[in-house]
Structure formats: C-alpha cells, structure tokens
Amino acid sequence: MTTARNRAIDRLRRDRTGAEKLRLLDEHEAAEDEVDETLIPDERLELLFTCCHPALSLDAQVALTLRTLGGLSTDEIASAFLVPRETMAKRLLRAKRKIKAAGIPFRVPPAHLLPERLAAVLAVIYLVFNEGYGGRGELSAEAIRLGRALAELMPDEPEAHGLLALMLVNDSRREARFAAGEVVLLRDQDRSLWDREELAGGRAALERAVALGGRGPYAIQAGLAVLHSAESPDWHRIAALYGDLAELTGSPIVELNRAAAIGEAGDEDAALAIVERLELDRYHYMHATRADLLHRLGRTDDARAAYERSLELVRSDAERRFLERRLAELG
Numbered sequence: 001m002t003t004a005r006n007r008a009i010d011r012l013r014r015d016r017t018g019a020e021k022l023r024l025l026d027e028h029e030a031a032e033d034e035v036d037e038t039l040i041p042d043e044r045l046e047l048l049f050t051c052c053h054p055a056l057s058l059d060a061q062v063a064l065t066l067r068t069l070g071g072l073s074t075d076e077i078a079s080a081f082l083v084p085r086e087t088m089a090k091r092l093l094r095a096k097r098k099i100k101a102a103g104i105p106f107r108v109p110p111a112h113l114l115p116e117r118l119a120a121v122l123a124v125i126y127l128v129f130n131e132g133y134g135g136r137g138e139l140s141a142e143a144i145r146l147g148r149a150l151a152e153l154m155p156d157e158p159e160a161h162g163l164l165a166l167m168l169v170n171d172s173r174r175e176a177r178f179a180a181g182e183v184v185l186l187r188d189q190d191r192s193l194w195d196r197e198e199l200a201g202g203r204a205a206l207e208r209a210v211a212l213g214g215r216g217p218y219a220i221q222a223g224l225a226v227l228h229s230a231e232s233p234d235w236h237r238i239a240a241l242y243g244d245l246a247e248l249t250g251s252p253i254v255e256l257n258r259a260a261a262i263g264e265a266g267d268e269d270a271a272l273a274i275v276e277r278l279e280l281d282r283y284h285y286m287h288a289t290r291a292d293l294l295h296r297l298g299r300t301d302d303a304r305a306a307y308e309r310s311l312e313l314v315r316s317d318a319e320r321r322f323l324e325r326r327l328a329e330l331g
Contacts, residue, residue: 044142045121045149049109052120055102060095061120066127067092079315080127082253082282114154121150122163122218129167133174134316140171151205158214161205165222168202169229171195183322186228199229220245224257235265252278253285260289268296284313288323295330304330 051065063081066072072080078088109117125146132139147164154160176189184190203226209219220241227238242258245251255278263271272293280286291306307327314320 045146045153048121048124048146049114049117052117052124053099054116056095056098058120058123060091060098061117062123062127063088063091064095065120065124072128072131076131080131082280084282115157118154118157118159122159125150126163126167126218129171133170134319137174140167140174143167144171156212158209158212159216159218161209161212162214162216162219162222165202165205165209166218166225168198168205169222169225172198172202173229178318181318181321182325183316183318202226217245217249220248233264235261239265252280253283256280256283256286256289259293263289263293263296268293272297282313284310284319284323287313288326291326300330 048065052061054061056064059081063077066077066080067074074089074092075085077092078085081088125143128146129140129143132141132143144164144167147160147167151157151160151164172195173186173189173193175195176191176193177184179190202222206219206222206226209222224238224241224245227233227241239258239261242254242261246254246258255274259271259274259278262274272290275286275290275293278286287306287310291303291310294300294303294306304327307323307330311320311323311327314323
C-alpha cells in the first residue's frame with residue numbers, strides 16, 4: 001500500500017513537471033490554461049481529489065480513500081462507519097471492481113469539477129483526524145495539514161474553513177485529553193494545558209466560515225466545539241444546535257450528542273428516551289452515554305450492564321481504562 005501511494009505521488013510529480021515544461025514552451029495559451037486548471041499545490045491533497053471519483057457512492061469514495069491513501073485498516077474503517085468488518089471488506093471489494101469494470105481514470109480533476117468531490121474529501125480528512133484524535137497524533141497532524149491546504153485551495157468554500165476550525169478547536173485540547181494513560185472528560189481537563197494559539201486559530205477559521213455564509217455540518221460542529229470550550233457551557237443552546245445538525249445530517253450519532261447535552265442540561269429522562277431509540281449497538285459511546293444517564297437516574301444494575309457492553313466494543317486503551325474506572329465506581 002505504501003509503495004502504491006508513493007508511486008501515485010511520483011506520477012503526480014512527473015505530471016506537474018511536464019506541465020511546467022509545457023508552460024515554458026508557451027506554444028498554446030489554451031493548453032496553458034488547461035494545465036493550470038488541474039494543478040493542486042499539495043500532492044497528498046491532489047491524490048485525495050483524484051481518488052474521490054463521483055462515479056462511486058460517497059461511502060465508497062470515503063472508505064476506499066481511507067484505505068489506500070489514509071493507511072487505515074479495514075477494521076478501523078469499519079469502526080468509523082459503524083458496520084461489521086465483513087460488510088466493509090465487501091464494500092471495498094465492490095468499489096475496486098467498479099473502478100476496474102468502468103475504467104475510471106486515475107487523473108486529477110480540473111478546477112471546475114473539484115466542488116463535486118469536496119464532500120468526500122472533507123469526510124476523508126475528518127475521519128483521518130478522528131482516528132488520530134484517539135491517540136495517534138501523527139494522523140491528526142496530517143489531517144490538519146490537509147485541512148489547511150484545502151482551505152487555501154478553495155478559499156470561498158465555507159465548509160473547508162468549517163472543517164479546519166473544527167479540527168483546530170478539538171486539537172487544541174489534545175495535551176489535556178489524557179492523564180495517567182486514561183481519557184479525561186472535557187469538564188475535568190486542565191485548561192492550562194490547552195493550546196491557546198491553536199484555539200484562537202480555530203475560532204478565526206470559524207469566523208471565516210460564518211462570514212462566507214457557512215451553515216453546513218462542519219461549520220455547525222465547529223460552533224459546537226467552541227461552545228463546549230466555554231468555562232460554563234450553555235447546554236440548552238448546545239442541545240438546540242445539535243438539533244439543527246441532526247436535521248441537516250440525519251445522523252444517529254448527532255442525536256446521541258444531542259441526548260448527552262439534554263442530560264447535561266438536567267433532563268436525564270428525556271435524554272435516555274432519545275438514546276434508547278437509537279440503532280447504535282456497535283457504537284461504544286452510545287452504551288457509555290446510556291450508562292452515565294442510567295447511573296444518574298439511580299438504575300445501577302442497568303448502568304453496569306451498559307458499561308460492560310461499551311467495554312466489549314471500545315478499541316482505545318485509554319478509553320478502556322476510563323470505562324473500567326467508571327464501572328468500578330458503581331460498586
């Protein structure tokens with residue numbers, strides 16, 4: 001896989017060198033314009049846009065690009081999509097077969113076709129960031145680098161700035177997220193460890209997204225990340241914003257976050273009612289959230305069972321230790 005990725009980048013470099021020589025010849029102005037239109041300064045970002053071909057479904061674009069360019073395993077991608085490993089393996093195989101059968105070309109799209117591939121590119125970058133956020137710092141750093149390059153490439157796309165803002169705000173808390181090998185909840189973090197410069201950069205990127213009229217999912221999530229960073233979070237406002245995001249995305253994970261915010265606002269019964277109708281049995285955060293709500297409501301045995309189910313699904317050692325401590329605290 002590494003060899004294939006390196007060869008792809010080498011090919012892009014050769015194409016770029018050839019394009020530069022063609023410009024120097026200056027024989028045909030039209031040819032020069034056509035070459036300029038396809039050049040993306042960052043080679044890995046260029047490869048991302050090349051892999052995200054619209055002939056494939058969005059899920060297939062994202063999964064295949066995560067596998068070939070992001071270097072994520074099938075297990076990691078399956079976990080990101082909340083599906084069994086076997087299901088994801090079949091999806092990847094079908095995508096590869098479609099590329100072969102349809103003769104989908106490996107080439108960088110011209111500038112006017114970049115927007116139709118933007119959704120998949122944003123999703124890939126964010127999923128790579130999330131995979132790194134659990135402890136693989138090199139992945140988070142690479143995702144942020146790609147996010148910056150994307151915002152420079154498409155400066156008028158609000159969601160590019162929204163994604164960059166979301167990653168920067170979350171990453172600014174990285175040094176405070178773990179202590180003694182265990183995850184630390186946001187409300188318990190040592191704020192002196194936060195990267196204030198990175199947090200300010202995230203807020204500036206969010207302001208840029210909003211100025212461009214950004215009300216897409218990444219801009220909204222960035223706004224939520226900023227609200228979560230407040231000394232005293234406004235949980236009612238956070239819950240309402242998660243409601244807006246849920247309507248926009250239809251995502252059960254967003255509904256789970258809305259339920260958690262409602263619980264933090266003091267209405268644990270309403271929050272639990274939302275959680276228990278979500279079809280997220282393979283998502284360990286759902287069981288952990290449910291366990292916390294059950295514990296607050298005094299249903300200790302049910303909370304214990306929910307924590308045990310979450311432990312069956314969790315992959316991060318730091319999160320596992322956190323859940324084990326929570327379970328032990330139930331007695």
